[in-house]
Amino acid sequence: MTRHVFLLFHRYIGLLMAVFLIIAGVTGSAIAFYDELDAGLNPTLYQVEPPGTPPLSLDEIARKIDQQYLQGNAFIRYTKFPEKDDIAIRFYLLANHDPSTGEPYPLAFNWIFANPYTGEVLGTRTFGAWKLDSAHIMPLLWELHYSLTLPWPYGEWIFGAVALLWTLDCCMAVYLTFPRSRRKFFRQWPKAWSVNLRVGAARAIRDSHIAFSLWLWGMLFMLAVSGVMFNLNHQVYQPVLSKIVDYEHVHDTLPEATAEQRQQRISLETARQKAREYLQDWQAENSFTVYEEDSLTLDMRKYAYRYKVKSALDLPASYAQTAIYLSAADGRFLARSHPRVDTGNFISTWLGALHMGRVFGAWYQWVMFFMGIVVTLVTVSGVMIWWRKRRSGKPKGHN
DSSP, X not given: OHHHHHHHHHHHHHHXXXXXXXXXXXXXXXXXXXXXXXXXXOHHHHBOOOOSSOOOOHHHHHHXXXXXXXXXXXXXXXXXXXXXXXXXXXXEEEEOBOTTTSSBOOOSOSEEEEOTTXXXXXXXXXXXXXXXXXXXXXXXXXXXXXXXXXXXXXXXXXXXXXXXXXXHHHHHHXXXXXXXXXXXXXXXXXXXXXXXXXXXXXXXXXXXXXXXHHHTHHHHHHHHHHHHHHHSIIIIXXXXXXXXXXXXXXXXXXXXXXXXXXXXXXXXXXXXXXHHHHHHHHHHHHOOOEEEEEEEEEETTTTEEEEEEEETTXXXXXXXXXXXXXETTTOOEEEEEOTTSSHHHHHHHHHHXXXXXXXXXXXXXXXXXXXXXXXXXXXXXHHHHHHHHXXXXXXXXXX
């Protein structure tokens, strides 16, 4: 009875997820090399000529951008610092509200690329817009992968629900590969790991569906669980993980800002300099190496700046996860975090890095490129198996 229920779940939930997993697989292969492809497609947005003089301060660049483009209609929520001297600085924008209507000002774009030495705007883009030019194709693929480009939070919730079903399906699918007879388990189960190419196309497709899923089960399960983490973090992932291991999401521990505090805001450069001071104090206490600045983010919900750097506390060859949090109102220190702060953080950081191909170097990016193809092929082959059985008129529950 249990096997029959699992089979029905695997079959029909698999069909329900098919379109979403194919979209996730195809787009996932492309965005495994997101940074490289985006920079290669848009050299005029990314490349600058270092003049041999220091970059302008963030406040100077922001002032130039506001005078030329924003005119008070938007503010900088996120700053991505250049990885090298010849790379542009990037800003993500949020609209200010029109005091006469209370509505956000309409924005023609939400990303700006600028020369860090002159403040000159190199180009703009609207992240996730349905435009197929070189400036928008990679962000569009990213948004399709993450949320189908649907308005927040509906796309994230849909993909989160798919990831949750996929996680359950991964577990049931393994069980379905087990032989019905326990006495023949060790003699028959190894056959599920192989593909017999001499028994016709239909059987080869079925064998490939099972064998690829078994050999790569760990990676498929990781993608499913990390999908839940990205899209249903507060709703599902955090509550479950917190029951298993120590896990404190530092952002959730930050104090709420008062209405009075929200009436004032320190500048970007002031936030950067204060965060650097707090980081130096931290280094003096714990003696770790900081490799480079990564980003500065204004969190409007907590009204706090998050300053991130790449450091020796992060995972090897991975993205920046060492962070300082400070009040956006007055710059006072609020918190700090890194991947090794507790077991839950360590697990979550590894899941995120593995999912995004941001660990171990370029070879693992290729692994994730091929995993996107595998997800697509396994999903398509599953639909083909169902369609063949449906056309052949085999009884329900037949495996």
